[in-house]
Amino acid sequence: ANLSSVLGELIYALEYREKAVESMYSVEDSILDNKNQIILPPNLYIIGTMNTADRSVGHIDYAIRRRFAFVEILPEALTDNDDIYFNLNGFDAVAALFNRENVSNEFEIKDVQIGHSYFIAKKSEAKNETERDEIFKMKMQYEVVPILEEYVKDGILINDFDGKPIKEYISTLKPQLK
Numbered sequence: 651a652n653l654s655s656v657l658g659e660l661i662y663a664l665e666y667r668e669k670a671v672e673s674m675y676s677v678e679d680s681i682l683d684n685k686n687q688i689i690l691p692p693n694l695y696i697i698g699t700m701n702t703a704d705r706s707v708g709h710i711d712y713a714i715r716r717r718f719a720f721v722e723i724l725p726e727a728l729t730d731n732d733d734i735y736f737n738l739n740g741f742d743a744v745a746a747l748f749n750r751e752n753v754s755n756e757f758e759i760k761d762v763q764i765g766h767s768y769f770i771a772k773k774s775e776a777k778n779e780t781e782r783d784e785i786f787k788m789k790m791q792y793e794v795v796p797i798l799e800e801y802v803k804d805g806i807l808i809n810d811f812d813g814k815p816i817k818e819y820i821s822t823l824k825p826q827l828k
Contacts, residue, residue, distance in 0.1 A: 663690045664717045725766045735776060737769040737786040743823055744769075744794060747811060754808050762806050768794050787825040795824045 663671045670687040696718075725745065728736040747753075748763045768789055776782040798820045801807040811819045 657696075659688070660690070660696075661717060663688055664696075666690075667694075668692055722760075724760055725763045728766055728770070733773055735771040735773060735782045735786075736766075737771070737789075740786060740790055740794070740823070741766060741769040744798070747798070747807060747816070747819075752807055752809055752811055752816060754805055757806055762801065764794060764797060791824050795820060798823070 659671070659673050659675075663673075667690045670689050673686050673688045675686070698718075725741075727738055727741055727745075728734070729738075730736055744764050748759050750759070753759050753762060769786070771782050771785040771789075776785050798807065799817070802817050802820065807816050807820075809816060
């Protein structure tokens, strides 16, 4: 989204937290004398996510960059816990593709890696191992493999991997659904 359009005057108000700033909108239940002013409290936080491609887009201007912190979270192998199952085998098979030999020099590896969220199944949605495995298969077939195939088509993933053309290796990752 265009952050300037979505957040509007809030971006400006972030700079003057706890101070009244003029707004083009009126606030009906305002405690201020001027109903066209807003005050942001110190405990208001805005949390959003974007991939590195989004962050480098020119329309995110410097005013927005000054007001937000950017925290890099790279893909990593997780472990099963009380809330999730993690498809470690699928993650490892895909993560292995993202090396200097197989990622075109036009791209930084970290900018095109497949994130770990694709390899998570919530335990609340998978009551047993059979359901977990079906979720993993569906994610691989309909989410991960299509992205990888697009990467090959766009020249992001290149060369051979594991002794075969990369496209052939990727097709081995597509599980057969029942």
